[in-house]
Amino acid sequence: xxxxxxxxxxxxxxxxxxxxxxxxxxxxxxxxxxxxxxxxxxxxxxxxxxxxxxxxxxxxxxxxxxxxxxxxxxxxxxxxxxxxxxxxxxxxxxxxxxxxxxxxxxxxxxxxxxxxxxxxxxxxxxxxxxxxxxxxxxxxxxxxxxxxxxxxxxxxxxxxxxxxxxxxxxxxxxxxxxxxxxxxxxxxxxxxxxxxxxxxxxxxxxxxxxxxxxxxxxxxxxxxxxxxxxxxxxxxxxxxxxxxxxxxxxxxxxxxxxxx
Ligand SMILES: [Zn+2]
Numbered sequence: 001x002x003x004x005x006x007x008x009x010x011x012x013x014x015x016x017x018x019x020x021x022x023x024x025x026x027x028x029x030x031x032x033x034x035x036x037x038x039x040x041x042x043x044x045x046x047x048x049x050x051x052x053x054x055x056x057x058x059x060x061x062x063x064x065x066x067x068x069x070x071x072x073x074x075x076x077x078x079x080x081x082x083x084x085x086x087x088x089x090x091x092x093x094x095x096x097x098x099x100x101x102x103x104x105x106x107x108x109x110x111x112x113x114x115x116x117x118x119x120x121x122x123x124x125x126x127x128x129x130x131x132x133x134x135x136x137x138x139x140x141x142x143x144x145x146x147x148x149x150x151x152x153x154x155x156x157x158x159x160x161x162x163x164x165x166x167x168x169x170x171x172x173x174x175x176x177x178x179x180x181x182x183x184x185x186x187x188x189x190x191x192x193x194x195x196x197x198x199x200x201x202x203x204x205x206x207x208x209x210x211x212x213x214x215x216x217x218x219x220x221x222x223x224x225x226x227x228x229x230x231x232x233x234x235x236x237x238x239x240x241x242x243x244x245x246x247x248x249x250x251x252x253x254x255x256x257x258x259x260x
Contacts, residue, residue: 001246002043004253005228007143007172007198007220008033010047010069015055020224027065030072030080037079040221040228043250044259047072048083048112051145061090063098070106081109081257083143087118092130099134109257110141115151122151123159132164141168141257146183146195147176154179158186161193168256169193172220174200174208187212194256196220197248198231206238214244218253 011027012020025032027050037045049065059065062085073082084102088095102108111131113122120127122144135142144157154175161169174195175183186193188211197205198220208217219235221228235248253259 001249003041003219003232003249004044004046004257004259005037005040005042005221005223006046006170006218006253006257007196008036008045008047008223009050009225010065010072012050012224013052013054016052021227022224025224027068028071030075033072034076034079036223036228040223040232042228044079044081044253046081046083046109046143046220046253046257048143049085051085051112051114052117061087061094061098066098066102066108070102070108073106073108077107081259082106083110083112083141084108086111086113086131088113088127088131089118089120095131096134099131099138099140103134103138103140108138108140110143111135112143112145114145115156116145116148120151121156122153123156125160125163128160129163132160132167135167136164139258141170143170143172143196145173146171147173147179154182154186158190158193161186161190165190165192167192170218170256171195173198173222174204174217177201177204180204180207184208184211187216194218194252197234198222199226200234202234202238205234209238209240209244209248214247215252217248218256219249
C-alpha cells in the first residue's frame with residue numbers, strides 16, 4: 001500500500017537549522033520532494049513552506065515561499081498537493097488577493113497557519129474570516145499548527161471550524177500531547193475538524209482513535225524535522241487492522257485533501 005504524507009515542509013531555514021532528518025529535502029528543488037516521497041513509499045505529499053518567516057525576514061507575507069510551493073506543484077502535479085503559508089494579519093484585501101492568485105496559478109489546495117508566529121487568535125473571525133471566506137469559495141482545506149499555548153490551541157481553532165461548517169479543518173500533531181484531549185473534543189463536537197499525527201506519541205494516537213474513530217486522522221511525517229520512517233512506525237505499532245491502516249495512511253487524506 002502506498003501512503004499519503006499530509007505534512008511536509010519544503011526544507012528549512014538554512015540560516016537557522018543546522019541539521020534535519022531529511023537533509024536532501026531543499027527548498028527550490030522539486031526533485032528532492034519526489035525523492036523523499038519515493039523513499040517513504042508515498043503516492044502523494046501535501047507540501048507547504050517552513051513555518052516561520054525565513055531569515056532575514058524579507059518574505060514577511062510568505063509570498064516568495066508560497067511561489068516555490070507553486071513551482072513544485074506545477075512540475076509534479078500528480079504527486080504534490082501544495083498549500084500556502086498565510087499570515088491573515090496582512091488584512092482582507094491582501095490575503096484574499098494572494099490566495100486567489102495561488103488557486104488560479106498553481107491550484108493551491110489549502111492554507112497552513114501558525115497563529116503563534118503571526119500573532120493573532122485562530123478564533124478571531126475579524127482576522128481569519130476573510131481568509132476562510134476564500135477557503136469556502138474554492139473548497140480549500142485549513143491546516144492549523146496545533147498544540148502550543150497561548151494561540152495555537154485546538155479549542156480556539158475549533159471555533160473557526162464552528163463558524164465555517166463547510167470548510168475542512170486539520171489540527172496538526174493532535175494537539176502535540178499536552179492538548180490531546182482538546183483536539184479530541186474539537187473533533188467530537190465539529191464534524192469538519194480532523195487531525196494529522198505528525199510528532200504525536202503512539203499512545204496519544206491510539207487514545208484519539210479510541211475516542212473519535214478511524215475517519216478523522218491522517219499520516220503526516222513533518223519532514224524534514226522528523227523522520228518519515230519513525231512517524232510511519234507509530235501507526236504500525238498501535239494494533240490497527242489492515243483496513244484501518246488503509247484509512248489513516250491514505251483514504252482519509254484523499255477526502256480531506258481532495259486527492260483523486
Ligand atoms: Zn510541521
